[in-house]
Amino acid sequence: MPTKTLIPLLGLTLLLGACGQPSPPPYGSPNLTASALTPCPACTWQDLGPQPLDVSPDHFSEGTSLTLAGGQALVAWSDLAGPQIQVFVREALGAGWSAPVLLNAEGGEAVTPSLAADGTGSVAVAFTQASGGRTVIRVKRRVVQGGASSWVPLDPLSDQGLSANGRAFLPHLALHPDGTPYLAWTEQVGGQLKVYVRRYRGGTWQNLGANADGSLDFGNNPKVAINRNGLFVAYTQNSPDGPRVAVRRWNGSALQAVASPSTVGGAGGFSLAVDPLGAAVVAVTEFRNGHHDVLVKRRSGGGSWVTLGGPLDLNPAAEANQPSLIVTPDQTAVVWAEGGALVMKRWDAAAGRWTLVGERINPPGRARRPTLAAAPDGVPTVAFDQGDGQLTDIRVRRFGP
Template sequence: MRRALALLCLASGLALAGGGGPAPTELPPPPVTGRAELTALAVDASGTPVLAWTAQGTEGNRRLHAARLAAGAWTPLGGVLNEGRSFNAAQLTARNGAGGQVWLGWAEDSGQAHVDSYLMSGWDGQAWSDPAHYAVRRNLSDAGRSRAFAVLPDGTPTLAWTDLGVRGAYAGVVRPLAWQAGTWVPQPLLSDPARAAFSPDLALNRAGRRTVAFLEGDFATMNVRVRQEDPSGHWTTLGGPLNRHPGSFTAAPRLALAADGSPVVTWIEEEPAGHDRVNVSRWTGTRWQPLGGPVSRPGVSAEAPVLALSRAGHPVLAWLETGHLRAARWTGTDWVLLPLPATHDASGPSLSPDGRYLAVSDGGRVRVWRLP
């Protein structure tokens, strides 16, 4: 039996649980009130983790909170961060801005209003900036509802947006939005208007040039595409589709950039047997190189992948399998599964950008680990 299990793990590209070296260290629980759903992690300029999460408020809505780890305990950063305290916060993301400043981005609506808002706010060490300043507000009929943000070196956010309001387009298209003269300005399309496109993720290199990963296809058959901005502002498509099987069902592309600006991408892809598995590839400068085979286990569908790069440049990956949190690290030659404690009702996983911290909601309580 043990030999069969070892062969199964090797076939899937993973080492055995416990074969990844020291176990992660669980940190003290953050001050969560209500049932938590989403998490987002960043580290500030000192390397200290900052955690954000959504949890059900007293009115049943999803409220956004944040805290910073200090002296072995989590210190709240402000109170409820929602622009409208009775509204619902969703699509939570954490980013670092200039000087290591921590930013949060989230969607917010009342569940009844006709306006979808995407909000961004940065922590200056004393308070969060006004989320309304950079808000993008769209009518729900053309909101798109999938987007990603990052923060330019000058401290200004930039976005990759799914736009449903482009005349003549088959469906949604992916395009950047740039903050210019106090307003959001749509930029040229990144996707083919003859195909549906959505689910963008966005990352910046050190010079502030953008890379966007997104899905493109006809919904049932999708391809993962990546486009990158050059110094002149022109966008170049990096290779062909990343899918192991082009035109397969794919979901949830996530993007990180190495120190030289080359992207690493993870995504969910349905295999011929019908299970959704996690894959990872990196751009070599000329082609997409698969990093091993599917990372998640065969015969089990995976979801919600999150990706980070360690200080050494190695990908760190986390995902969910039927309510269980999994995580793995790329050694340079293969994937090693990290020996996490058991989780049973996990949702909303997140990794800090340096891959040192991992968070998840487990049965409504937030758990955070420092990874070895």
């Protein structure tokens, strides 16, 4: 089974993972394009600036979220700084990193950050925070003035915290190319888990769930993916043979259920993206032959799911989980955890197969919970937790010569 880390927060047990003016020059080689990633004999996975990034003297840090804004990497994570766990963010600045910025400065424990960028340089973050005996979702946006960044509440409600009944957690944030934020999260309602989805438009948060309580469906760990041609929400649901991934598509007026990409139960994590044509693509783990495999599936125009290649695992008998997927006009790529290391592959559409990008990322200790992003020139960057599950660091690597 995949490695899990549980953090009690005001009585909730949160499962972390399934587990951003004048800007500094973008990192990466200007001569390295997506088409050159494989093969690239001179390329390796290299630390992006000084490592590790976390601030905790106890080195208990996890739950990374990575995004790129204008080719500039931003990473947020949960860090046991002082007596409570908090959320920090740092930005790549040339060959180094900005100082860590505390996002939950209002007080109260905070976990599970989710960063998002809209392609124009705008960046926002959502995270879970304990507040007055409740757990709520706070959303902040980055403001850049005089070359310096600060993080401010998106709106008064985001400052107070979003929640249906004060038991919200596991947010996932996405920004439409026009800058509109879309937010999904899990809420504990009685003894059940429900998924909520809201859109910030016209100065207010609008529910996209059709149920009387504003929820979308029963489920957990939702993800949102959006571009100009499509909006999808995915989440896990229990089934007789274990968790499966449920998917909904925005049809212009509602989030309509579509067929599940899961063919068997036991989903140990998934990642969601939308391709340039507006089709959903998922990287999902499925429990087969006594272990988890990672597969990538694309929803066809007819509504069925087509698997790209087969299982991606390097070792067919190994446990593979926690995939993170990117889909751009130039590439479809996925990174996942396998055997204590991280593996990245890129889809070669002409050959109809997956190709390995570099060697495995195999630092001391175990590498877990990767998040993947690509710069405008196609260069991939991955953020991840590294450690033994008790003492962990936050690290970021990029692929290049």
